[in-house]
Amino acid sequence: MAAQETVDHKYVYDFSEGNKELKDLLGGKGANLAEMTNLGLPVPPGFTITTEACQAYLATGQQPDGLAGQIEAHLESLERAMGKRLGDPQDPLLVSVRSGAKFSMPGMMETVLNVGLNDQSVVGLSAQAGGNDRFAWDSYRRLIQMFGKTVCEVPGEEFEHALDEAKSAKGTHNDLDLDADDLRGLVDAYKKIFSKHTGREFPQQPREQLDLAIRAVFESWNAERAVLYRRQERIPADLGTAVNVVTMVFGNLGPDSGTGVAFTRDPASGAQGIYGDYLANAQGEDVVAGIRNTVPLQELEQLDKTSYDQLLGIMARLEEHYKDLCDIEFTIERGKLWMLQTRVGKRTAAAAFVIAGQLVDEGLIDLDEALHRVNGAQLAQLMFPRFQLDHEFQPVAKGIGASPGAASGTVVFTSARAVEMAAEGKSVILVRRETNPDDLNGMIAAQGILTSRGGKTSHAAVVARGMGKTCVSGADEIEVNVPAKRFTVAGQTVNEGDVVSIDGTTGKVYLGEVPVMPSEVVQYFEGSLDPEHIDNALVRAVHRIMTHADGMRRLAVRTNADTGADAARARRFGAEGIGLCRTEHMFLGDRRELVERLILARAPGEREAALEALLPLQRADFEEIFREMDGLPVTVRLIDPPLHEFLPPLEQLAVNVAVAQERGEDVAKEEALLAAVRRMHEENPMLGLRGVRLGLVIPGLFAMQVRAIAEAAVACARGGGVARPEIMVPLVGAVQELETVRAEAEKIIAEVVGDSGVEVLIGTMIEVPRAALTAGQIAEAAEFFSFGTNDLTQMGWGFSRDDVEGAFFWRYLELGIFGISPFESIDRDGVGRLVRIAAEEGRAARPGLKLGVCGEHGGDPDSVHFFHEVGLDYVSCSPFRVPVARLEAGRAVVETGGSDSR
Numbered sequence: 084m085a086a087q088e089t090v091d092h093k094y095v096y097d098f099s100e101g102n103k104e105l106k107d108l109l110g111g112k113g114a115n116l117a118e119m120t121n122l123g124l125p126v127p128p129g130f131t132i133t134t135e136a137c138q139a140y141l142a143t144g145q146q147p148d149g150l151a152g153q154i155e156a157h158l159e160s161l162e163r164a165m166g167k168r169l170g171d172p173q174d175p176l177l178v179s180v181r182s183g184a185k186f187s188m189p190g191m192m193e194t195v196l197n198v199g200l201n202d203q204s205v206v207g208l209s210a211q212a213g214g215n216d217r218f219a220w221d222s223y224r225r226l227i228q229m230f231g232k233t234v235c236e237v238p239g240e241e242f243e244h245a246l247d248e249a250k251s252a253k254g255t256h257n258d259l260d261l262d263a264d265d266l267r268g269l270v271d272a273y274k275k276i277f278s279k280h281t282g283r284e285f286p287q288q289p290r291e292q293l294d295l296a297i298r299a300v301f302e303s304w305n306a307e308r309a310v311l312y313r314r315q316e317r318i319p320a321d322l323g324t325a326v327n328v329v330t331m332v333f334g335n336l337g338p339d340s341g342t343g344v345a346f347t348r349d350p351a352s353g354a355q356g357i358y359g360d361y362l363a364n365a366q367g368e369d370v371v372a373g374i375r376n377t378v379p380l381q382e383l384e385q386l387d388k389t390s391y392d393q394l395l396g397i398m399a400r401l402e403e404h405y406k407d408l409c410d411i412e413f414t415i416e417r418g419k420l421w422m423l424q425t426r427v428g429k430r431t432a433a434a435a436f437v438i439a440g441q442l443v444d445e446g447l448i449d450l451d452e453a454l455h456r457v458n459g460a461q462l463a464q465l466m467f468p469r470f471q472l473d474h475e476f477q478p479v480a481k482g483i484g485a486s487p488g489a490a491s492g493t494v495v496f497t498s499a500r501a502v503e504m505a506a507e508g509k510s511v512i513l514v515r516r517e518t519n520p521d522d523l524n525g526m527i528a529a530q531g532i533l534t535s536r537g538g539k540t541s542h543a544a545v546v547a548r549g550m551g552k553t554c555v556s557g558a559d560e561i562e563v564n565v566p567a568k569r570f571t572v573a574g575q576t577v578n579e580g581d582v583v584s585i586d587g588t589t590g591k592v593y594l595g596e597v598p599v600m601p602s603e604v605v606q607y608f609e610g611s612l613d614p615e616h617i618d619n620a621l622v623r624a625v626h627r628i629m630t631h632a633d634g635m636r637r638l639a640v641r642t643n644a645d646t647g648a649d650a651a652r653a654r655r656f657g658a659e660g661i662g663l664c665r666t667e668h669m670f671l672g673d674r675r676e677l678v679e680r681l682i683l684a685r686a687p688g689e690r691e692a693a694l695e696a697l698l699p700l701q702r703a704d705f706e707e708i709f710r711e712m713d714g715l716p717v718t719v720r721l722i723d724p725p726l727h728e729f730l731p732p733l734e735q736l737a738v739n740v741a742v743a744q745e746r747g748e749d750v751a752k753e754e755a756l757l758a759a760v761r762r763m764h765e766e767n768p769m770l771g772l773r774g775v776r777l778g779l780v781i782p783g784l785f786a787m788q789v790r791a792i793a794e795a796a797v798a799c800a801r802g803g804g805v806a807r808p809e810i811m812v813p814l815v816g817a818v819q820e821l822e823t824v825r826a827e828a829e830k831i832i833a834e835v836v837g838d839s840g841v842e843v844l845i846g847t848m849i850e851v852p853r854a855a856l857t858a859g860q861i862a863e864a865a866e867f868f869s870f871g872t873n874d875l876t877q878m879g880w881g882f883s884r885d886d887v888e889g890a891f892f893w894r895y896l897e898l899g900i901f902g903i904s905p906f907e908s909i910d911r912d913g914v915g916r917l918v919r920i921a922a923e924e925g926r927a928a929r930p931g932l933k934l935g936v937c938g939e940h941g942g943d944p945d946s947v948h949f950f951h952e953v954g955l956d957y958v959s960c961s962p963f964r965v966p967v968a969r970l971e972a973g974r975a976v977v978e979t980g981g982s983d984s985r
Contacts (some may be wrong), residue, residue, distance in 0.1 A: 093135040095153040097160070098129055103405075108133050110325030112183025115425050122404065124397055124422050126165050129178070130157040132297065134185070139324035142179035156298070159329075165330060170289025172203035174211060177222075177331040180296040186323040187426055189545040191312045192234040192303040192324055195296040196366060197331060201287040210577030216263035218336050224266055225366065225525070227273040227285055230292065234299040237280040245272045259364060293328070300326045308523045310899075315527055315550060321900055332421045335366050335415040338601075339387070342366060345380055345394065345411045347402040349414035349547060350430040351484060351588070353437025357381055357395070359411075360538040366414075376557055377538045390420045401425055406447045406955060407456070408438050412541075429548050431487050432461035433621050440624035450631045451977045457628060458974065459944035459967035464488070465625065466608075466963065468599035470586055478591035479573045482533070485544030490531030490553035491584040491596045494577055496565045498525025505529070512583055514570055516563045517556075518543040518679035526552060531585045533592060535561040553587035561592070582737045593922060608966055609655045629966065632973025633657070638950065639957035640968045641716070643937060645669060647707035654960035657969050660716040660807075661708065661960020662869060667724040667786060669704050688781075694787045701788060709806040713799075716807040718869060718937070718959075719893055720848060721788050721824075722775045723813040736760055769874075769883060774814025774848075789828045793835035793843060800839050809844040811869055816851040818860040825864055846933070849921050850874035858921035862928040868958070872919050872938030872946075876905050879914045904967040906939070909946040915953075922953050935959060944971045951975035 099107045101117030109117060115129030120126045121892075132154065139147035162168050167176035177199040200208065200223045209219035231237035246258070249269050251259055261269070277285045286292055301310060304324045313320055334342035345359035362379035363386065363591035384391040395414060397420075401409045408615040412430030414421045430438065430688065439453035448456075470489040471474075495501045498521070499512045505528035513529040515522065517536040526532055528548060531553035534543045538557050563570045568579035576595065577583060606612045606886030607622045641662035642653035648659060680693045708717060721795035740757050743750040778785035789810060796806035810828060815821045825845050832843050847864075849855055850871030858868070895901045909915050918936075925932045930946035935957040940946035942960030947968055950958055952975070960968050 089572075090777070092135075092147070092149060092152045093148065094133050095154070095157050096130070096131050096133065098126060099155060101131065106185045107322075108135065108325075110134060110183035110185055110327075111187055111426055112181060112424055113325045113327050116327060116329070118404075119422050119425060122224050122400070124400075125420055126422050127330040127332050128161055129327060130161065131183070132326040132328070134323040134325050135639045137301045137304060137325065138321070140298070141323060146298075151294075154293075154328075158293075161328075161330065169293065170199035170201060171207060172205045173207045173324050175199050175204035175207045175289075177204075177208070178293065179327075179329045179331055180300060181327045181329065182300045182324045183327050184318075186318050187429065188309060188312050188315070188316075188318070189429075189542065189830070190694065191523070192306065193296075193300050193310040195226070195229045195233055195299070196291045197222045198230075198296055199289040199331075200226045201289065203287075204289070207281050207506045212231075212336055215250050215336065217261075217266060218268035218333065220263050220270055221261075221335055222333070222366075224270045224273055227270065227277060230285075231273070231277045233303070234278070234295050237277055241276045241280075242273060245269060245276065248272075254436070261788055266790060283426075297326050297328075300324060308520045311523050311527070314547075314896060314899075314902065315523075317902060332414045332416045332419075333366070333424075334362075334416065335364055336417055338363055339417050340364060340415055341383075341386075342414045343377070343380060343383070343412075345398060345413065346428055347398045347409045347411075348434070348438055348441075350408065350410070350486060351426050353408075353434035353440065353441065353624075354428070361386075376536055376559055386965075387415060389416060390418065390874075393420050397422065403447070404771045406442065408434070424592070429545060431548055432464040433487055435461050435622040436465070436628060439622050440620070440627055443627075450628075453628055454631055454635065454970075454974055454977050457970070459947070459971040462625070462970050463605075463964070463967050465604040465621070466602055466966070468601055469588070470584065470593075471598045471600035471948075476593050476597050479575065479594055480558045480560040481590040482535075482555040482561075482584065482590045482592065483538055484588045484590035485538075485541070485556040486532075486552055486554035487588040488531065488553030489584070489586055489597070489599050491582060492530045494579055494581050494583055495525075495529075495562070496569075496570075496579055498522045498528075498732070501525035501528045512585060514563060514583075515543070516565070517541060526550065531555075531587065533558060533561070533583070533585050534557055535563050546589075555584060555585045555587060555592060557588070557592050558592055559651050586663075603676075608657070609652070615660070618935070629970060632970045634973075635976045636953065636969065636972035637976060638947070638968075638972040640965055640972060641718075641935065641937075641957050642940075642962050642965055643959055644703075644708070644962060647711045649962055650711040651706050651964055653861070654711065654715075656962055656965040658715075658962065658965045659957070660936050661712055661716075662718050662941070662957060663811075664708060664717060664719045666704075666722045669701065676706040682913065690781070691785060694783050698760040698787050698791055699776075700797050701791035702798075705792050705808075706798055709795055709799040710802075710804060714805040714807070716809055718811050718867075718935075719788075719792055720807040720811045720813050721775075721785050722777060724777070767883075769877065775812050775820045775824060776814065778812070779820065782842050785824055786827055786831060789831045790835060793841070796841045796843065797835060797837075800841050806841060808841070809846060809867060811846055811848050811867075813848045813871070814874070815849075815853060815861065816853045818857065818864050821847050821861060821864045844933075848937070849918075850878070853881055854919055855917035855921040859924040859928040862925040862932050865925075865932070867933035867935070868921065868925055870921070870934075870936040870938065870955075872909060872914065872918070872936055872940045872978065873906065875917060875938070876910065879910070879917060880905060908943050909940045909949050911949055915949055918950075921957065926954075942968050947977070948975045949973035952979070 098117045098120040101114055103114045103118035106114045109131045116126055127506050136150050165176050167174050169176045180195045180198055205219050205223045212218050228242040232239040249265055274285050297444055297640050334340045342365050343361035348355050349358045355378055359380035361380050361383045362377045398704045408428045410426050412424040413667040414423055436458050439456045442448045465600050492512040495511045496514055501511050502524050504511045510530045512531045513525045514533045517534050530548050532543050534556045535541055535558050541556050543554055544556045561570050561572045564869050570577050582596050584593040603622055604625055613620055614622050639659045641660040642658035643663040643797045644650040644661050645665050736757050740750055740753045792808050796808045799806040812821055812824050844866040846867030849868050892904055922934055934955045936950055937959040941958035942964030947958055958968050
């Protein structure tokens with residue numbers, strides 16, 4: 084949106100003009116404030132500046148034409164409605180300036196409260212509050228602190244130090260013990276801090292405060308922590324944030340006031356009930372920042388039953404209206420309830436499944452919508468292990484189980500240290516009094532987060548739930564000393580470097596490493612839990628939604644498995660065949676020497692001896708796999724070893740030979756091996772003699788494997804089983820390569836199979852860009868394609884996947900060149916286009932061509948949706964990801980309206 088936009092373009096909306104469907108324009112917060120206003124709920128009046136205005140500002144560095152006038156007009160309308168003027172010395176209108184993007188980004192962008200206060204209006208605010216000087220000066224010091232840190236980049240710790248000094252002088256640890264004179268002195272101290280860092284006095288003009296705060300919220304969209312959070316949550320970078328200007332209501336007016344956060348269901352477990360936190364005599368930021376420990380929401384009933392009953396009624400109404408778990412922020416100002424925000428609440432993976440099932444039972448949504456509301460990433464979280472506890476493990480502290488999971492790791496006390504140790508491959512637990520948005524890097528790096536302050540709605544809890552990180556918050560028995568790098572609990576001291584374990588479900592904290600056990604969801608998938616006869620809401624919900632997903636999906640789900648044990652487990656997880664059996668994995672360990680002999684053989688006799696030794700080993704491997712997958716297809720990839728994986732390292736071998744020669748030892752054998760390795764050495768093995776090229780260069784290699792596959796299938800059939808082998812030729816780039824291998828394979832298959840009834844398909848792996856671009860030709864010689872998207876990505880991008888992720892991907896992610904690694908999720912525009920071309924041209928040449936994918940993308944949720952759209956027949960992934968792929972294949976159908984892409 085250009086800054087030259089015509090002045091009549093609408094950039095500002097009153098709350099009465101919007102609704103919840105306008106999230107793209109008004110952001111989530113603004114759209115939902117508008118929705119609550121239109122529902123007749125008690126929302127403080129205000130207006131929203133659109134995301135389009137933010138986009139224009141970020142593009143040009145200045146407000147778009149017409150915005151200033153529209154803000155002025157809406158401010159005047161607000162002043163008329165409230166009967167007050169912004170910052171009036173006698174009867175001031177104060178406003179909050181809050182961010183609000185389309186997708187919730189808790190704590191990542193800026194908020195400024197009490198805009199409009201200055202040296203004169205603070206006196207008027209006191210008069211408004213019936214002479215409550217303490218409240219007025221507390222509000223003023225909060226404005227200077229938030230404005231200084233947010234708008235003018237004054238170091239926040241300097242304000243914190245001044246506050247700590249004021250409390251220390253008073254002999255207290257509690258903010259509430261500071262009286263009006265203390266706070267007046269604190270305002271003076273804050274002003275000096277502001278002036279020292281900005282070179283100017285704190286602005287006294289209310290409109291200047293408002294304009295600078297709006298600009299700061301716009302700019303916070305590109306703050307480092309916001310960029311990092313968007314990258315972590317895969318939120319597009321070009322959306323921008325809306326800005327909400329809202330009439331201030333005050334929860335810090337005394338014991339009859341307060342602020343809180345409520346959930347219509349438990350965001351951790353999904354259980355129905357009353358969940359939330361309340362803090363009397365506090366403003367909203369105090370709750371989510373975890374500065375003081377809150378009380379459970381139920382205690383509000385004893386403090387203010389009228390407001391409590393009204394709140395419960397509003398919560399029920401909002402959940403029925405949104406048909407989902409709602410996260411609500413509210414303030415009570417001298418007994419009057421105000422609604423400050425609602426949104427569809429973040430929840431744990433377990434709660435997502437449980438709540439979806441509950442809402443189906445309540446008739447609010449159907450099973451298609453339930454399937455839409457959960458995802459594969461959540462299901463993967465539920466398959467993580469949990470602690471296996473016995474009498475030896477006694478908790479040393481108990482906090483609030485804010486985000487489930489079992490996490491053990493080395494204690495660290497700063498985000499920087501968490502990042503540093505995680506980069507060394509260590510599991511860490513980040514321990515803080517409370518987290519704040521600046522801790523995001525450390526939270527991402529840590530296995531779990533432990534705080535001594537805050538509740539289920541603190542910053543740590545909300546962000547951890549969104550990221551699927553284990554979190555225990557509000558463990559107030561723990562005394563955290565960050566400068567000393569230690570915490571004390573139950574008479575014991577835990578130093579940085581010690582190991583602790585935290586349980587995000589129970590809130591318990593243990594010293595040392597606690598062993599883990601499989602999750603109940605994994606036990607269900609493996610068949611040891613009957614969902615129909617178990618008192619476990621989560622397992623029942625997973626079973627119900629998975630059953631619906633399986634009934635909806637068009638894509639079959641296979642597994643990548645190289646052993647009978649892997650095949651058996653994948654089948655229990657719901658795999659409908661094997662999409663990739665890597666035969667080179669069968670020659671590691673004790674068998675490596677045989678492959679080495681084969682590759683290095685110079686004389687036909689040496690080669691034939693090696694092949695003869697390998698044949699029965701291969702046959703036995705395939706028989707085991709065919710037995711486990713009885714009746715299901717098994718795609719066997721002929722050997723595809725980059726040679727460096729099987730040959731001794733050239734440099735090390737040369738050193739060993741030189742050292743042995745120096746000692747006068749007999750090294751004739753080693754010298755022969757060194758000469759052979761030098762002969763076969765490649766500068767880039769991943770682009771060298773591998774796949775079909777190896778099969779064509781080493782006579783008899785592929786023939787041996789084809790014979791082993793066919794003989795194993797026949798043995799399975801004669802034993803009463805059903806084998807459905809599919810032979811896949813790897814790394815084909817030209818149809819002539821496939822035709823050559825196929826001709827030899829068909830002769831062997833015909834000889835071995837005879838009248839056994841076994842059918843063997845022959846196809847190829849599409850992993851070379853040229854194969855994708857000549858798929859029409861290759862399809863004439865192939866009965867199936869399986870896309871090897873790992874190599875297709877490597878060759879399509881020109882990346883060496885063994886090297887680049889550690890070398891520079893971090894920088895590409897940081898710069899936004901990648902939203903996510905293309906090896907993790909399919910690059911739709913580039914590599915994905917190659918897949919689409921090959922699928923379309925392959926099926927045009929051979930209408931019955933079977934299409935699948937067997938790279939790691941086959942288990943990536945977003946990639947599964949793409950493969951559904953392209954019209955593949957199946958995806959194949961590691962056994963543990965089979966349930967994830969099944970779920971996402973069902974979701975893909977629901978989200979495309981049930982269409983069949985073929």
